[in-house]
Amino acid sequence: xxxxSIKDIARMLNISVATVSRALHDxxxxxxxxxxxxxxxxxxxxxxxxxxxxxxxxxxxxxIGLVVPEIDNQFFSEIINGLExxxxxxxxxxxxFQSQNIYEREVKIIDQLIGARVDGVAISIGSSTxxxxxxxxxxxLDIPLAxxxxxxxxxxxxxxxxxxxxxxxxxxxFLIKSGRQRIAHIAGPSTLKLTRLRMQGFKAALRDAQMExxxxxxxxxxxxxxxxxxxxxxxxxxxxPPDAIFAVSDYVALxxxxxxxxxxxxxxxxxxxxxxxxxxxxxxxEPPLTTISQQSYEMGQETARILLENIESPNKxxxxxxxxxxPELVVRNSV
Amino acid sequence: xxxxSIKDIARMLNISVATVSRALHDxxxxxxxxxxxxxxxxxxxxxxxxxxxxxxxxxxxxxIGLVVPEIDNQFFSEIINGLExxxxxxxxxxxxFQSQNIYEREVKIIDQLIGARVDGVAISIGSSTxxxxxxxxxxxLDIPLAxxxxxxxxxxxxxxxxxxxxxxxxxxxFLIKSGRQRIAHIAGPSTLKLTRLRMQGFKAALRDAQMExxxxxxxxxxxxxxxxxxxxxxxxxxxxPPDAIFAVSDYVALxxxxxxxxxxxxxxxxxxxxxxxxxxxxxxxEPPLTTISQQSYEMGQETARILLENIESPNKxxxxxxxxxxPELVVRNSV
DNA sequence: AAAAAGTATGTAAACGTTTACGGAACTTTT
DNA sequence: AAAAGTTCCGTAAACGTTTACATACTTTTT
Numbered sequence: 001x002x003x004x005s006i007k008d009i010a011r012m013l014n015i016s017v018a019t020v021s022r023a024l025h026d027x028x029x030x031x032x033x034x035x036x037x038x039x040x041x042x043x044x045x046x047x048x049x050x051x052x053x054x055x056x057x058x059x060x061x062x063x064i065g066l067v068v069p070e071i072d073n074q075f076f077s078e079i080i081n082g083l084e085x086x087x088x089x090x091x092x093x094x095x096x097f098q099s100q101n102i103y104e105r106e107v108k109i110i111d112q113l114i115g116a117r118v119d120g121v122a123i124s125i126g127s128s129t130x131x132x133x134x135x136x137x138x139x140x141l142d143i144p145l146a147x148x149x150x151x152x153x154x155x156x157x158x159x160x161x162x163x164x165x166x167x168x169x170x171x172x173x174f175l176i177k178s179g180r181q182r183i184a185h186i187a188g189p190s191t192l193k194l195t196r197l198r199m200q201g202f203k204a205a206l207r208d209a210q211m212e213x214x215x216x217x218x219x220x221x222x223x224x225x226x227x228x229x230x231x232x233x234x235x236x237x238x239x240x241p242p243d244a245i246f247a248v249s250d251y252v253a254l255x256x257x258x259x260x261x262x263x264x265x266x267x268x269x270x271x272x273x274x275x276x277x278x279x280x281x282x283x284x285x286e287p288p289l290t291t292i293s294q295q296s297y298e299m300g301q302e303t304a305r306i307l308l309e310n311i312e313s314p315n316k317x318x319x320x321x322x323x324x325x326x327p328e329l330v331v332r333n334s335v
Numbered sequence: 336x337x338x339x340s341i342k343d344i345a346r347m348l349n350i351s352v353a354t355v356s357r358a359l360h361d362x363x364x365x366x367x368x369x370x371x372x373x374x375x376x377x378x379x380x381x382x383x384x385x386x387x388x389x390x391x392x393x394x395x396x397x398x399i400g401l402v403v404p405e406i407d408n409q410f411f412s413e414i415i416n417g418l419e420x421x422x423x424x425x426x427x428x429x430x431x432f433q434s435q436n437i438y439e440r441e442v443k444i445i446d447q448l449i450g451a452r453v454d455g456v457a458i459s460i461g462s463s464t465x466x467x468x469x470x471x472x473x474x475x476l477d478i479p480l481a482x483x484x485x486x487x488x489x490x491x492x493x494x495x496x497x498x499x500x501x502x503x504x505x506x507x508x509f510l511i512k513s514g515r516q517r518i519a520h521i522a523g524p525s526t527l528k529l530t531r532l533r534m535q536g537f538k539a540a541l542r543d544a545q546m547e548x549x550x551x552x553x554x555x556x557x558x559x560x561x562x563x564x565x566x567x568x569x570x571x572x573x574x575x576p577p578d579a580i581f582a583v584s585d586y587v588a589l590x591x592x593x594x595x596x597x598x599x600x601x602x603x604x605x606x607x608x609x610x611x612x613x614x615x616x617x618x619x620x621e622p623p624l625t626t627i628s629q630q631s632y633e634m635g636q637e638t639a640r641i642l643l644e645n646i647e648s649p650n651k652x653x654x655x656x657x658x659x660x661x662p663e664l665v666v667r668n669s670v
Numbered sequence: 671a672a673a674a675a676g677t678a679t680g681t682a683a684a685c686g687t688t689t690a691c692g693g694a695a696c697t698t699t700t
Numbered sequence: 701a702a703a704a705g706t707t708c709c710g711t712a713a714a715c716g717t718t719t720a721c722a723t724a725c726t727t728t729t730t
Binding site for chain 3: 015016017018019022029030053056058059
């Protein structure tokens, strides 16, 4: 038997839909006997209210849309958890989407979220996104937007990000202090601001130590491990290979680790390695990975808090917020 | 400016909503000039059709609901990817939810999915779920259901699972062949059939080799690493500790690895370790983890295929399907 | 005994969209 | 010049739910 509506129940009991609706909502002005009958029948028929009907009628859907580049990445899945928990506590649902870093998908997802009339959107912008009209459209439609981890200045929205410059600086500084001479950096896609900032912080650390960065020691890669693995191999096969690598993320560091193992390079003796993110597997690697930590779960929570505050704020001119998380050096044994 | 509807466009152009709708759908029977005006205005106002209105009107929502215990788990996130890709190719959307292995959440999620009128549901049942009425309700409502990885015989739905008995057997067999004598098993929550089957397969392997399993060598844990870490410590601190451990999953194996490192036990010399899942980090661990592989991505694809075939099948009596994936031994260096 | 208050229910509109049906205004065919 | 066909558009109902308003009946108050 297909799904049953309030109308069906009304017909079966020979009463009006209004009464059924009132009974289901436990309103004061409905006969206890009628209420009993309605609730009993509704239960027996597995009645569940149509969220479409309600969404259509009410202005609010109590749903927020969440867009991540990929779900298959511990950093993002932890953010999802933090965000979801805060949202649920406040009675909001979360619709999760992956852009796979594909611009067209991202645009489509935003269209869908608008179509679904979500109350707000949280996004970590995909690395191939260069045109931000789809995101700025949200402002025109009065839909609050929060960007986490990967934000962009051209977009009107809250920002929940890391101090990537400082993170990069700390990584560089630590490698220098450990006495390394030939320090390389495997950076991420140069379209991402986060990538550029980590790189700039890293360069600043070298500069402050009066060390120069050889051009061949600065390379770019994607966050996919296969790519970073190949990039690391190239780097380590240079005539004069580096004795330290700062990887733009732990995932990239994993690629380096793999490459080093293939080349029988000992870490940290022959090669120092530092990552960025602080994945849960870090301590279990051999050697345990030194890294710069990002508080992913907390970032998710904070994103939800800011977004919900905006959504629930009665006055339209809720100010744009920027929350910057401080990255911390996590010393293990890979340096 | 808030979101605009077809009615607003109609009013602005002094035409009827029907004409606007036709224009937006590029119907043949609308004046090219009218069509142009409608499209132009719709674009200028960022019009996006309300999925609620459409969902209400049409019987089908082209959405499938996906429920996983946790997203923060590579096994599940790969399944999500496989499922989503197939679904998208066929024009379906996926709504992702996490039960966190909490029964009440799972029930609530199912209620929500029914309310959202999804065309089908894919679920990996949470480990605390003992009452299956919420799932069998879906059959009453004619909503196709597919269970992946964690299925239950009391539930009416398709099954996409592993041959866990065989997986357990292979793990046991391999440890025996490698010459280990004191073989232990860290099993998962005993409520899960998957756990029981792996354990039974493992026991069968021992039996076939005329080896006995000491009671203290069979322990249970959850899939959370902190738990498995403690469980492993207990096991390895026995007066006569095991010389081999079959962990019910790679995540649990990570806990063992951590414990072994703390106790300065060398793997594989002093302790052989075999996991189950074949996580991507496996090869990067030290030593690289020997494991039983599950084809997570393919399982996700297959789940989507079966579910969609059911959804699109015109005859109501689409038969229940069971697809069993064969686990493979992946030999690395931890044994 | 009339007025007021309370109780239980029904009516109808609204949310945004699609679509079957019908009709007016043309154009073409005979 | 009537008949037939074509082109373009409007009307209205339907989907499921909520809620302001109306209504009818009963009970209480004066």
